Amino acid sequence: MLLFREGRGVMVQxxxxxxxxxxxxxxASELLEKLHDKWNGVxxxxxxxxxxxxxxxxxxDPALMVIPIDDHMVHRGHGVFDTAIxxxxxxxxxDAHLDRFLGSAAKARIxxxxxxxxxxxxxxxxxxxxxxxxxxxxxxLTAGPGDFLLSPAGCxxxxxxxxxxxxxFDQCKEGVKVITSSIPMKCPLFATMKNVNYLPNVLSKMExxxxxxxxxxxxxxxxxxxxxxxxxxxxxxxxxxxxxxxFDKILRGCTAKRLLELAPKLVEQGRLKSVKLANLTVExxxxxxxxxxxxxxxxxxxxxxxxxxxxxxxxxxELTMALSDLVWEDMVAGPDTQRLPVPY
Numbered sequence: 001m002l003l004f005r006e007g008r009g010v011m012v013q014x015x016x017x018x019x020x021x022x023x024x025x026x027x028a029s030e031l032l033e034k035l036h037d038k039w040n041g042v043x044x045x046x047x048x049x050x051x052x053x054x055x056x057x058x059x060x061d062p063a064l065m066v067i068p069i070d071d072h073m074v075h076r077g078h079g080v081f082d083t084a085i086x087x088x089x090x091x092x093x094x095d096a097h098l099d100r101f102l103g104s105a106a107k108a109r110i111x112x113x114x115x116x117x118x119x120x121x122x123x124x125x126x127x128x129x130x131x132x133x134x135x136x137x138x139x140x141l142t143a144g145p146g147d148f149l150l151s152p153a154g155c156x157x158x159x160x161x162x163x164x165x166x167x168x169f170d171q172c173k174e175g176v177k178v179i180t181s182s183i184p185m186k187c188p189l190f191a192t193m194k195n196v197n198y199l200p201n202v203l204s205k206m207e208x209x210x211x212x213x214x215x216x217x218x219x220x221x222x223x224x225x226x227x228x229x230x231x232x233x234x235x236x237x238x239x240x241x242x243x244x245x246x247f248d249k250i251l252r253g254c255t256a257k258r259l260l261e262l263a264p265k266l267v268e269q270g271r272l273k274s275v276k277l278a279n280l281t282v283e284x285x286x287x288x289x290x291x292x293x294x295x296x297x298x299x300x301x302x303x304x305x306x307x308x309x310x311x312x313x314x315x316x317x318e319l320t321m322a323l324s325d326l327v328w329e330d331m332v333a334g335p336d337t338q339r340l341p342v343p344y
Contacts, residue, residue: 004028007269010314018070025089026339031312032063032184033040035063035064036063036067036259038063038097038173039062039063039075039130040061044166045062045166046165046166046167046174047062047065047163047164047165047166048060048129048131048132048164048165049126049127049130049132049163049164050062050065050126050127050131050161050162050164050167051123051126051139051158051160051161051162052120052159052160052161052283053069053114053160053161054067054068054145055059055113055161055162057321058125058126058129058293060129062110062124062252065163065175067159067161068145069140069177070145070146070148071143071144071155071159071271072142072143072144072145072152072155073140073142073143073159074145074265075148075263076143076150076152077195077196077197078108078110078142078143079108079110079140079141079142079143079195080101080104080107080108080110080140080141080142080193080194080196081101081104081138081139081140081141081196082095082097082098082100082101082104082139082194082197082304083136083137083138083139083195083296084097084098084123084136084137084296085135085137085169085296085297086133086134086135086136086137086164087134087331087332087339087341088126088133088134088314088332089133089302089332089341090339090342091123091124091127091129091137091339091340091342092296092334092338092339092340093254093255093296093338094120094123094124094137094340095337096118096254096257096258097254098116098119098120098123101139101141101192102116102119103193104193104194104195106142107189107192107193108195109139110142110143111158112141112158112160113157113158113159115159119139121183122160122162122341123137123162124340124342125343126162126164127164127342128342128343128344130164131344132164132166133166133168133342134168134169134230135164135165135167135168136164136165136167136296137162137163137164137165138163138165139160139161139162139163140159140160140162141158141159141160141327141340142158142159142160142161142162142187142194143158143159143227144156144157144158144159145156145159145174145319152222158252160289169297169298169329171173171299171324171325172298172299172301172302172324173302173316174302174316175302175303175304175305175315176208176213176215176293176301176302176303176304176308177191177212177213177214177304177305178208178213178214178215178216178217178228178303178305178306178307179207179208179211179213179216179217179306179307180202180216180282180306180307181207181208181216181217181218181219181229182207182217183200183216183218184200184203185200185202185218185219185220185226185227186200188249191226191227191249191250191251192247192248192250192252193251194251196267198230199252201229202229202252203289204216204218205229205230208229214301215228215229215293216228216229216230217233217306218250219282220249222279223281223282224245224279224280224281225245225280225281225282225285226245226249226250226302227250227251228244228293228295228318230295231253231293231294231295231298231301232244232245232250232253232255232256232293232294232295233245233291233292233293233294233303234256234291234292234293234294234300234323235280235285235288235290235291235292236272236288236290236317236319236320237288237289238287238288238289238291239273239290240271240272240273240319241273241274241275241276241332242263242266242272242275242276242319242323243274243276243277243278243280243288244256244259244260244276244277244278244294245277245278245279245280246277246278246279247277253294253295254296254297254298254301254319255294255298255327256294256295257302257324258327258330259294259299259326259340260275260277262323262326262327263275263326265324265326266319266323266326270320271319271322272319273311285306286306286307286309288311288312288318289311289312290302290311290312290317290318290320291303291304291311291317291320292320292324293305294327298324299324299327299328299331300320300321300323300324300327302316302317302320302321302324303344304316
């Protein structure tokens with residue numbers, strides 16, 4: 001028979017598979033009890049709150065944080081998502097992420113069940129209901145539930161989901177190693193929208209981990225550096241120029257854009273020569289004096305080695321950390337346009 005160990009859903013199968021019998025849940029209460037078993041003994045659930053437009057409200061019970069299996073996002077990948085961080089009780093760059101989110105939805109031909117101001121209000125109230133002062137707020141727009149066909153025509157109402165993840169993050173100060181990914185990167189249409197089809201990203205990350213590296217770097221078909229699996233990448237040249245790749249074929253990172261707005265402060269101080277977007281070949285990029293990933297929860301992650309070759313002197317760069325400090329300070333005490341207090 002099919003057994004479950006301590007209610008955790010771990011299947012133990014006998015050697016004689018002809019004896020397997022799949023349990024049929026006879027009632028909703030029995031199933032709910034099984035769902036709750038997963039969270040029994042968990043002192044602090046990692047997901048304190050979820051919003052579902054299908055339910056029509058905020059859910060605090062992690063056992064009920066589910067989405068319909070016939071949602072077009074689940075079986076066809078027809079959905080987009082985005083993330084904002086909660087830091088010291090504030091939502092950082094929520095509006096920038098929400099604008100990109102709706103831009104991704106438009107490219108994916110997904111309408112929203114609510115106008116932008118209501119989406120924003122829902123996310124703020126979701127963050128407040130979670131009582132989390134530091135974590136991530138992730139949210140999705142999908143074509144919605146309806147059927148299992150390829151076309152979303154049978155999905156009458158799009159769906160909006162959000163979840164708060166309780167997690168701590170600190171400013172990254174240790175350098176990491178990366179490799180060039182052999183996994184083909186997405187074409188510009190899909191790379192520039194933040195959609196849920198992340199299989200290339202997952203395989204790229206796994207490939208790097210298999211090689212003993214932290215993550216990977218994608219290079220486009222013209223030989224120019226593109227991006228990491230879920231982050232942008234930046235370089236400091238030997239002439240002290242800050243360069244990020246053009247966004248025409250990759251995701252326009254919100255933190256990367258904010259970095260480009262803040263970095264001129266180092267130009268004014270004479271520490272950087274210039275700040276710009278440009279194409280860089282792999283050879284040019286590997287010759288940089290400093291290199292880093294840039295993303296919401298990092299905000300900058302120093303890269304000290306690429307494909308076994310040291311970047312610069314192989315140590316965390318001074319200018320990388322100066323740029324990281326600029327973004328970190330913006331997260332901690334930036335202007336009201338960037339930081340929205342959560343009304344707990």
